[in-house]
Amino acid sequence: MPHSYDYDAIVIGSGPGGEGAAMGLVKQGARVAVIERYQNVGGGCTHWGTIPSKALRHAVSRIIEFNQNPLYSDHSRLLRSSFADILNHADNVINQQTRMRQGFYERNHCEILQGNARFVDEHTLALDCPGRQRRNTNR
Numbered sequence: 001m002p003h004s005y006d007y008d009a010i011v012i013g014s015g016p017g018g019e020g021a022a023m024g025l026v027k028q029g030a031r032v033a034v035i036e037r038y039q040n041v042g043g044g045c046t047h048w049g050t051i052p053s054k055a056l057r058h059a060v061s062r063i064i065e066f067n068q069n070p071l072y073s074d075h076s077r078l079l080r081s082s083f084a085d086i087l088n089h090a091d092n093v094i095n096q097q098t099r100m101r102q103g104f105y106e107r108n109h110c111e112i113l114q115g116n117a118r119f120v121d122e123h124t125l126a127l128d129c130p131g132r133q134r135r136n137t138n139r
Contacts, residue, residue, distance in 0.1 A: 003123075005123065006031075006033070007030075007031045007032060007033045007111075008025070008030035008031045008032065009021075009022075009025050009030055009031075009032050009033075010032070010033045010034075010035060010117075010125050011025075011032060011033070011034045011035070012034075012035050012117045012125075013034070013035070013036065013037075013043055014034050014036045014041035014042060014043055014101070014105075014112065015042065015043020015044060015045050015046070016043065016045050018034055018043065019034075019041075019043075019101065019104065022034050022105070022110050023104060023108060023110070026108045026109070026110050027108070032110050032111075033110070033111040033112070033113050034105065034110060034111070034112050034113065035113045035114075035115060035116075035117040035125065035127060036112055036113070036114055037114070037115065037116050037117075038114075039114065040098045040102070041098060041101045041102055041105065041112060042094075042097060042098050042101050046094060046097050046098060046101065047094060047098075051093060051094055051097050052090045052093070052094055055089060055090040055093040055094070056086060056087075056089075056090050059081070059086045059089045059090070060086065063079050063080075063081055066079045067079055113127050114129055115127040115128050115129030116128045116129070
């Protein structure tokens with residue numbers, strides 16, 4: 001008798017690698033779940049690495065570019081932003097990226113399971129999260 005699995009594949013992590021793997025499998029018709037330890041999808045790239053650093057860099061570059069532009073130099077008005085304003089901009093970019101990525105999973109019917117993954121055997125992952133435990137199987 002064939003074994004019944006919860007999913008065809010379970011991907012650990014929703015960063016760029018996990019997202020690419022999950023979306024590729026879903027588009028091939030697989031039933032896929034992604035286990036993400038953090039509250040929001042996107043991984044370190046979206047929340048702590050590439051996206052925030054580039055958003056900060058871009059905001060500061062635009063302020064410098066504006067202030068050095070001869071077109072605006074006659075106005076004796078410099079564009080100023082506080083560090084808090086720039087951090088707020090970066091947070092907005094992160095939130096937009098998170099919503100966009102969450103939409104990818106929803107549109108493609110890829111379930112996000114929140115918690116820490118732990119291998120039980122070659123076909124089973126345990127999902128540890130506060131207050132509960134869950135086991136999922138995959139081919």
